[in-house]
Amino acid sequence: MLDNxxxxxxxxxxxxxxxxxxxxxxxxxxxxxxxxxxxxYLIELGCNGLLLAPVFASSTHGYDTxxxxxxxxxxxxxxxxxxxxxxxxxxxxxVLLDGVFNHVGAHHPMVEEGGPVKRGPDGRxxxxxxxxxxxxxxxxxxxxxxxxxxxxKYWLDRGISGWRxxxxxxxxxxxxxxxxxxxxxxHPDAVFLGEIIHGDYAELIRDGHLDTVTQYExxxxxxxxxxxxxxxxxxxALKRHEEFMAAGPMQTFVGNHDVDRIASTVGDAGxxxxxVLLFTVPGVPSVYYGDEQAFRGVKGTGFSADDAVRxxxxxxxxxxxxxxxxxxxxxxxxxxxxxxxSWLGGGHVEVVDTQNESIRxxxxxxxxxxxxxxxxxxxxxxxxxxxxxxxxxVRR
Numbered sequence: 225m226l227d228n229x230x231x232x233x234x235x236x237x238x239x240x241x242x243x244x245x246x247x248x249x250x251x252x253x254x255x256x257x258x259x260x261x262x263x264x265y266l267i268e269l270g271c272n273g274l275l276l277a278p279v280f281a282s283s284t285h286g287y288d289t290x291x292x293x294x295x296x297x298x299x300x301x302x303x304x305x306x307x308x309x310x311x312x313x314x315x316x317x318x319v320l321l322d323g324v325f326n327h328v329g330a331h332h333p334m335v336e337e338g339g340p341v342k343r344g345p346d347g348r349x350x351x352x353x354x355x356x357x358x359x360x361x362x363x364x365x366x367x368x369x370x371x372x373x374x375x376x377k378y379w380l381d382r383g384i385s386g387w388r389x390x391x392x393x394x395x396x397x398x399x400x401x402x403x404x405x406x407x408x409x410x411h412p413d414a415v416f417l418g419e420i421i422h423g424d425y426a427e428l429i430r431d432g433h434l435d436t437v438t439q440y441e442x443x444x445x446x447x448x449x450x451x452x453x454x455x456x457x458x459x460x461a462l463k464r465h466e467e468f469m470a471a472g473p474m475q476t477f478v479g480n481h482d483v484d485r486i487a488s489t490v491g492d493a494g495x496x497x498x499x500v501l502l503f504t505v506p507g508v509p510s511v512y513y514g515d516e517q518a519f520r521g522v523k524g525t526g527f528s529a530d531d532a533v534r535x536x537x538x539x540x541x542x543x544x545x546x547x548x549x550x551x552x553x554x555x556x557x558x559x560x561x562x563x564x565x566s567w568l569g570g571g572h573v574e575v576v577d578t579q580n581e582s583i584r585x586x587x588x589x590x591x592x593x594x595x596x597x598x599x600x601x602x603x604x605x606x607x608x609x610x611x612x613x614x615x616x617x618v619r620r
Contacts, residue, residue, distance in 0.1 A: 269559060273510075274317050283331050318385040341362055386415030387414070393428065442476060450490045474507040485522070
């Protein structure tokens with residue numbers, strides 16, 4: 225599945241207009257089917273995968289799960305989920321769900337009922353990274369393994385293609401290996417994407433038996449190099465990326481639900497270069513909803529820190545502002561280029577020349593070559609030349 229996958233990454237709670245905090249029964253609604261109206265947009269963009277942030281019952285933002293087997297009532301119920309899945313199947317769209325298996329919400333029944341959660345010497349639940357509303361699971365308890373396996377198989381049986389594993393880097397690698405092996409006994413084609421911000425990318429894939437992991441090093445180098453006019457950082461990251469790709473296909477991105485919007489960080493011109501990088505560098509790309517429209521958003525502080533980067537979508541794509549059309553067309557053209565040269569996903573990247581304000585790199589596979597030249601000064605632009613004669617340029 226990952227050989228030609230390009231995902232559109234959506235945060236369903238906010239995207240469908242659901243309240244994230246201070247909600248009650250009056251806020252429960254059948255919002256999940258609203259995403260069906262965006263599936264043709266996803267296809268028009270050129271994506272073939274839908275990566276959904278948490279959809280399970282939770283107390284607030286979705287990462288504080290209280291029931292892994294129930295759709296969040298702010299999004300609807302299982303019938304709503306089935307409608308969305310049926311619409312995805314009709315269009316050939318593969319769906320990955322976000323599984324939060326490092327911790328649960330403090331109000332999860334297992335916390336009070338003696339479930340497999342970590343407890344301190346005083347018997348009180350252990351909060352994850354100081355968050356009292358997030359309780360760490362005890363991965364040494366066999367019940368945790370059984371729970372995760374059961375949850376994964378339940379939703380795979382309902383038609384999803386795989387899982388994004390939230391904060392996979394905080395979970396013992398051996399735990400993932402045991403869980404993945406058990407799940408694949410019944411679902412051999414299931415895909416497992418591990419979130420890793422820091423740590424050993426290759427180890428998580430190799431010893432955790434995962435298919436891919438998030439390439440945060442490359443994400444940081446892309447926006448930082450463009451913002452600081454320092455392509456030496458990107459050159460170093462691309463060399464590392466080539467090493468990581470030897471372990472497995474890296475999941476590449478320039479935006480997600482946890483980081484500032486790329487357009488807010490480097491502007492429209494910089495965002496265009498970031499998109500060129502995303503769709504020419506080997507890996508499994510994902511587009512965070514709205515980045516293809518040059519959405520703005522900067523993380524704040526406190527409980528509402530993420531609200532700005534997790535906005536609501538209009539009811540219909542036709543209601544989007546025309547201001548984002550140029551960025552949308554660029555993304556669509558680059559994804560089309562990626563489709564025509566599908567070998568890029570599994571190719572090899574090599575930096576050819578580096579200056580502060582420019583970089584040249586080549587992506588190769590057997591019988592194929594792409595040369596890319598990015599510049600930040602005196603003008604912002606990109607030149608792409610394929611060995612079959614196709615060329616593509618970006619000028620800002």
